[in-house]
Amino acid sequence: MAKGKIVAGCLAPHPPHLVYAENPPQNEPVAEGGWEQLRWGYERLRASLAHIEYDAIVLLSPHWQTYVGTHFLGLDHFEGLSVDPIFPNLFRYHYDMNVDVELAKAIHDEAAAAGLPVKMMENPDFRVDYGTITTGHLFNPDWDKPLVVISSNRSTAYYSVEVMQEIMVELGRVTRKAIEASGKKVVVLASNSLSHRHFTTESEVPEDMSKEHITSHAMHLWDMRMIDYMRTGQAQRILDEMPEFTEQAIAESDGGGLSWLLSTLDVPDYPAILHGYGTIIGTGNAVVEWPCHAHEVGEA
């Protein structure tokens, strides 16, 4: 069996506004557009990977929040209605997705062997979180690739960003190890925003872009600093500054997705591609691709 590999890693945020603005048939509410910079960023990401073959998507979602260990979807198929409990006016999505349980179990087993508390989620009534659905839809609207969905352990809240990152770097390492052992080609997605301070009011027309901006200058500076590290191949500096970034920008990196992603990519020192940046109800969001396939030995 050939060695498995990660063909791309992406920062792929999940605010439901992006699905709402696209008006896909699966979503009940109807919009007049909005947040085009990010939606077109997702289009560029999809185009960038259109010629790359892969078998599965591995996704870590900060909206499947687990306090007792890290969990993995453990059944072949999930379908149902996902209603965002925070923005139900924007996101009521009928989902139908397949899971690569074999790969999920492989990552689960590697994590368990490394001493991380882990559990497979095998309750058929379980409702998949809207973060997974949103990123899953925007990255692959055809839903024709199986997913591995990993929960977000809330160790930042329980301990600190440093402890969270230690756990997530280890989870990233075993994720990479399991992927390589699986023989599969995989895309890994961290489904999170950057700065994450929301407005607590919503304009009458949610997609009114005249109301959309970052919540503060400080948030903008942090987002640009992180994105610049991504664009210039300085992933290690992102990890180094993760505690300050997470605390000062109230960043959604508290859920561990970004730390996990960079670890699965073995802390890349090559430039990432920024496909788009924009704010959503005040939070900072970037669609970013690390094109691993172009940086393998003999291909760079």
Place this chain on the structure above:
Amino acid sequence: MSSGEVVASYVVPVHPHTVLAPDQNPGWRRLRDAFDHAAETIRELEADLIVVYSTTWPSIIGHQIQADPNPEWVMVDHDFHDLGSIPYSFNIDADFAHAWDDANRNRGLQSRCVNYKGFPIDVGSVVALTLLNPDNRIPAVIVSSNMYANRSETTVLAKSCLDVIKAQGRRAVAVTAMSLSNRMFTDFIEPEEDKIHSLKDDEWNRKILEFLEQGRLEDVGQLSRTIHQQIRVQKVVAFKPMWWLSAMNGNRNDLSGRVLAYEAIHGAGGAVVHLDPTPSGAGDKEYDEDDVEYFHGERGVLDTVDETEEVQATPTAPTVEGSGPALWEPTAGEGSVNTEAAPKPVGAYPHARRVGNMLFLSGVGPRQPGTNSIPGGPIHDKDGNALNYDIKAQTHAVVDNVKRIVEEAGATMDQIVDVTTFLVDMKRDFQGYNEVWAETLGKVGPTRTTLAIDALPTPIAVEMKVIVHMPE
């Protein structure tokens, strides 16, 4: 003043073990038995409304209120999915939800109702309603916990809920779905291994329960910031449920409390506590944060407003469209009594003035502080076209405003000795006004004169001039 009241309050735990696995651990069984006992008490109290404030339903855009009359789905916990599934089908009082939503906005809160098929009702609410109202006999309402909210916003949320409970004459049970200490074990444990996560958490939990058993709910509310620092995993900015529950009970410290059970659920502190409004004679409040009637928080975040310009323009600034003339800041002079909890004057005068042991109120209408909105609706639009309006709602609002001013002066409603009421349409409105009077001030017993007049300065139907005799 009106017949509506909170007849009982409960603190209940949020995790699904009490529903799905009560017999896997003796402590979980004791919690379940306490839930069942609470359900029986609620039935005996003939409550007609259960209000759940759930800490496991976070919101960002203000507070959300469930308004689907019959939400149905199957709830599976994100962590404890292996315990099983909880199908639910609840009886939600959508009318109350919408009235609460309106009342929230009247008090300056961002608020909205949600009514969507498949809306994921949170685990705390599902557990609370499944066990406290197993036959769905009592209509319920659920409100979210705003992740950014602090004390003032949470307190005002409760006061707006009380506005509706009183206006509708409901017998309500207030429930906070919450853990005490919320630190769970971060690894998997066997049911028989369950215990409170640490001695420190246990000691704090027992101190909180000691206060509650003494009926000192407001003291617990005022300790919320300390509790948050000491025994709460910092998932949100503040530990809020006790602020809400205390405000639902008039920020009192003399309730009658009873701890029905206290046990660990995967390390977190779970308790079922009954708070009876019957005065226990417990202690006074030793420390009192500022009370708040109206939320002035971070509204207008989306729109840039020149605040300097706004303040300078206050005396002549236009009011809410159709609500009448410009508003003024109440004047301050010898003996003046003014409060943010009452609507701003339409001229240069105070809300009330004290002379000796007498308190004279300026004419009080139903306009709401902050928004200037009129409960029951204005009597005409901005073009002068007549509108249908609810005289009972307007009269209730007048009485509420009178109460706020009287209490700001340190007096009580039973010290009101004389009232002159002005109605703009005696024939249409006297009966409704008179009914509300009988339920409220009529029980106090002041002398009364009711006059028909041509108009009032704002588009309201009723105004009262009140005189209070205060003790020396």
